[in-house]
Amino acid sequence: MIWRQIDGDRELIVGDRAxxxxxxxxARTADLSAYQGRVQCVYLDPPFYTGDEFSFRMRIGEKGWAEGTPNMVLNAYSDSFPGGRAQYLQLLRGMLERAYDLLSDTGALFLHLDSRMSAHARILCDQIFKESNFINEIIWAYQSGGRAKTHFSRKHDVILFYAKSRSLYFDITRVAVPRRDNRSNHMRRTVDEKGRPCRTIRAGGKLYTYYDDEPVFPDDVWADVSHLQQKDPQRTGYDTQKPLALLNRIVRCCTRPGDIVADLCCGSGTTLAAAAENDCRFLGVDLSPHAISVCRKRLLDTTLEIRTPFDRTDARLEADMMPGIGYYTIELKSFDAALRIPEGTVFHPRGLKVEGLDAVDQWSVGFLRDGAYKTYVSSARRKQSPELKTLLELPLLRGQVAISVVDVLGTRTLWAAEPDR
Ligand SMILES: C[S@@+](CC[C@H](N)C(=O)[O-])C[C@H]1O[C@@H](n2cnc3c(N)ncnc32)[C@H](O)[C@@H]1O
Structure with a gap:
C-alpha cells in the first residue's frame, strides 16, 4: 500500500466524552465567529509579562515516556515584549475584547495573572466589561518554590472574575468544599441534641451553629488548591500548566452541563479537560503547535474537532493495510519524520538523534469524508502507556482510509491510502 501525504483543514476525533x-x-484574529455570544465561561491565562521564554519538554520514544529521558526541550512560547508594557497591554486588550464578544449575557470571564500586571488588567477589564460587572479578585495562594530575603515571597496569582452582564449565572453550591478544622479554632466544639458534631459561636446576642459535616463555600482566597509539583502525574511537560482542580472550580461555578467553555490561551489544555470532565463543550485556541499536540493527546477520548490545517513535510511513511472481517488492520512499519529541529532545542542526553518511530508521538487511522479527516482509532505515548501501538484496527466504513501522525515537534501530517500499482 502506498501512502500519499495530502492537505487537510479539519480533523474530527470520535470520542466518548463531551x-x-x-x-x-x-486569539485576537482566529475565526471564532460561530461562537459569538454563545460562550458561558472564558478563562484566560495569557503570558504574565515575566520577560521569560517558556518551554515544552517532549519525552522521546518508549524509554523517554517510561523513564523521563531521553527528551528534548523546545521553545513553547515567549513572554517577552520588546515594546514593553504598552505592547503587552495591547495584546491583553485584544484578548479581552475577544472574550467579551464571545460571552453570552449570563457568561463569566476569569482572567489569570500575577501581581506584575493585575492592576493594569483590572483597569482594562473595567473599561471593556464595565466596572459594575466586576465580581471578584480571587487570590490563588500556593506554596511552591523558594523563599525571598529582600521582600515577602510572592506566593499568589490573581484571578479577576467579571460578569458579562447583570444576568450572570453563578452557582456556588457546585464548588462547595469540606469544612476544614483550622478555620474554626475560635469556635466551641460541641454536639447538638442529636449528637451531630458542630461548632458554635455567639455574636451580637445570637448563637451561630456550623456542622462539621456540612460543606462550606470557598471565599475569594483559594489556598486549598496546590501548584503542580514536579512529579505530579498531571504534568504534560508544558511550562505554566495549571492544576485541574483550579479549573474544575472555575468551570463548575459558572456553567451547567452542555454549556460552552472557551480558553483563548489554552496551553496544555487544562481548561478544556475540566470542561469535558464537567460535561461542557469547549473551544481552545493557542499559538503554539506544542500546545495543540499536547491538547490533542489529552483530549483524545472526547469528540474533538481540530480546525487547523495539517502540515506538509518531507516525511515518509510506510504502513500495511490488511482487510479482516468487518475491519482493516493497519500496521505502521516505519516513519521518517525528516524533523527540522528548531534553533535553541536542548536534547537530553546531549547529541541525541531522534530516529524511526521514536519521532512519532501520536498516530491514528480513520477516513477522509465530507471534506474532513475523521479519526477512529489512535495510539499516543503517555507516562502510563509509553509504548506506541503499531497495529490499529479500523472498522470498515464509508470513505477513503487515511492515517494521521503527530511527531515530536508537534507537526501534524495526513496520509491517504492508494492501492499499489
Ligand atoms: C500561561 S500559558 C497557558 C497555560 C494553560 N493555562 C495550561 O494550563 O497549560 C499561556 C499560553 O498563551 C499562549 N499565547 C500567547 N500569545 C497568544 C496569542 N496571541 N493567541 C493565542 N495564544 C497565545 C501561549 O502559547 C501559551 O500556551
Missing amino acids: GGVLIQGD
Missing part, C-alpha cells in the same frame, strides 16, 4: 474545537492561531 468535546469541542481546538484551533492553532492568534
Whole structure:
C-alpha cells in the first residue's frame, strides 16, 4: 500500500466524552465567529509579562515516556515584549475584547495573572466589561518554590472574575468544599441534641451553629488548591500548566452541563479537560503547535474537532493495510519524520538523534469524508502507556482510509491510502 501525504483543514476525533474545537492561531484574529455570544465561561491565562521564554519538554520514544529521558526541550512560547508594557497591554486588550464578544449575557470571564500586571488588567477589564460587572479578585495562594530575603515571597496569582452582564449565572453550591478544622479554632466544639458534631459561636446576642459535616463555600482566597509539583502525574511537560482542580472550580461555578467553555490561551489544555470532565463543550485556541499536540493527546477520548490545517513535510511513511472481517488492520512499519529541529532545542542526553518511530508521538487511522479527516482509532505515548501501538484496527466504513501522525515537534501530517500499482 502506498501512502500519499495530502492537505487537510479539519480533523474530527470520535470520542466518548463531551468535546469541542481546538484551533492553532492568534486569539485576537482566529475565526471564532460561530461562537459569538454563545460562550458561558472564558478563562484566560495569557503570558504574565515575566520577560521569560517558556518551554515544552517532549519525552522521546518508549524509554523517554517510561523513564523521563531521553527528551528534548523546545521553545513553547515567549513572554517577552520588546515594546514593553504598552505592547503587552495591547495584546491583553485584544484578548479581552475577544472574550467579551464571545460571552453570552449570563457568561463569566476569569482572567489569570500575577501581581506584575493585575492592576493594569483590572483597569482594562473595567473599561471593556464595565466596572459594575466586576465580581471578584480571587487570590490563588500556593506554596511552591523558594523563599525571598529582600521582600515577602510572592506566593499568589490573581484571578479577576467579571460578569458579562447583570444576568450572570453563578452557582456556588457546585464548588462547595469540606469544612476544614483550622478555620474554626475560635469556635466551641460541641454536639447538638442529636449528637451531630458542630461548632458554635455567639455574636451580637445570637448563637451561630456550623456542622462539621456540612460543606462550606470557598471565599475569594483559594489556598486549598496546590501548584503542580514536579512529579505530579498531571504534568504534560508544558511550562505554566495549571492544576485541574483550579479549573474544575472555575468551570463548575459558572456553567451547567452542555454549556460552552472557551480558553483563548489554552496551553496544555487544562481548561478544556475540566470542561469535558464537567460535561461542557469547549473551544481552545493557542499559538503554539506544542500546545495543540499536547491538547490533542489529552483530549483524545472526547469528540474533538481540530480546525487547523495539517502540515506538509518531507516525511515518509510506510504502513500495511490488511482487510479482516468487518475491519482493516493497519500496521505502521516505519516513519521518517525528516524533523527540522528548531534553533535553541536542548536534547537530553546531549547529541541525541531522534530516529524511526521514536519521532512519532501520536498516530491514528480513520477516513477522509465530507471534506474532513475523521479519526477512529489512535495510539499516543503517555507516562502510563509509553509504548506506541503499531497495529490499529479500523472498522470498515464509508470513505477513503487515511492515517494521521503527530511527531515530536508537534507537526501534524495526513496520509491517504492508494492501492499499489
Ligand atoms: C500561561 S500559558 C497557558 C497555560 C494553560 N493555562 C495550561 O494550563 O497549560 C499561556 C499560553 O498563551 C499562549 N499565547 C500567547 N500569545 C497568544 C496569542 N496571541 N493567541 C493565542 N495564544 C497565545 C501561549 O502559547 C501559551 O500556551
